[in-house]
Amino acid sequence: DAMVIQNPRYQVTQFGKPVTLSCSQTLNHNVMYWYQQKSSQAPKLLFHYYDKDFNNEADTPDNFQSRRPNTSFCFLDIRSPGLGDAAMYLCATSRGRTPRTATDGYTFGSGTRLTVV
Amino acid sequence: KQEVTQIPAALSVPEGENLVLNCSFTDSAIYNLQWFRQDPGKGLTSLLLIQSSQREQTSGRLNASLDKSSGRSTLYIAASQPGDSATYLCAVRSRVGGGANSKLTFGKGITLSVRP
Numbered sequence: 044d045a046m047v048i049q050n051p052r053y054q055v056t057q058f059g060k061p062v063t064l065s066c067s068q069t070l071n072h073n074v075m076y077w078y079q080q081k082s083s084q085a086p087k088l089l090f091h092y093y094d095k096d097f098n099n100e101a102d103t104p105d106n107f108q109s110r111r112p113n114t115s116f117c118f119l120d121i122r123s124p125g126l127g128d129a130a131m132y133l134c135a136t137s138r139g140r141t142p143r144t145a146t147d148g149y150t151f152g153s154g155t156r157l158t159v160v
Numbered sequence: 161k162q163e164v165t166q167i168p169a170a171l172s173v174p175e176g177e178n179l180v181l182n183c184s185f186t187d188s189a190i191y192n193l194q195w196f197r198q199d200p201g202k203g204l205t206s207l208l209l210i211q212s213s214q215r216e217q218t219s220g221r222l223n224a225s226l227d228k229s230s231g232r233s234t235l236y237i238a239a240s241q242p243g244d245s246a247t248y249l250c251a252v253r254s255r256v257g258g259g260a261n262s263k264l265t266f267g268k269g270i271t272l273s274v275r276p
Contacts, residue, residue, distance in 0.1 A: 047203075085164070086249075088203070088263065148209045150206065153203040
């Protein structure tokens with residue numbers, strides 16, 4: 044089945060130690076997103092790639108970076124994780140920025156829960 | 161700036177009851193609205209997507225309606241089951257700035273508990 048896969052499911056990292064989260068997709072969607080979701084909060088968009096074009100949200104901290112080496116893969120790099128960065132990180136994909144059908148719409152991975160110790 | 165509100169934050173109902181989850185948004189100039197389900201500690205599963213030109217979408221026991229002019233959407237769940245227990249999030253896709261960019265804005269979700 045076509046899907047969005049995030050690895051790992053759970054990640055524990057030390058305060059200040061760089062960490063990378065990965066996302067892969069078999070849907071051949073051209074847009075990939077990274078969201079941060081803290082407990083009982085709405086998912087917050089960090090950035091997205093439209094094909095190879097990187098689009099950063101204005102309020103995303105510089106501590107967060109992303110790479111998309113090809114259509115299928117996208118990485119979230121946190122350069123110096125702080126305690127406040129502990130959250131669920133969700134990767135999503137879509138065909139175009141304004142998908143018209145549920146099939147082309149936002150498909151989310153299972154998320155990576157990041158713990159900072 | 162688009163804001164999406166879902167009230168109440170939590171809801172508990174007995175099994176078999178029909179229920180309605182509400183979602184409101186401040187900017188009616190949207191491209192589409194999507195309802196998601198999130199199980200504890202998991203990612204989001206898309207349930208229904210309604211285009212701005214549509215009034216409703218149905219999938220099985222779920223029916224989502226959209227009233228764009230009033231900035232409201234509802235998710236109707238018929239004959240609720242314990243397996244429906246989850247958090248339901250509403251999200252709207254709306255334009256950002258004056259160009260072609262758009263953004264998906266989420267509500268905080270409604271945590272539903274269906275009691276056996």
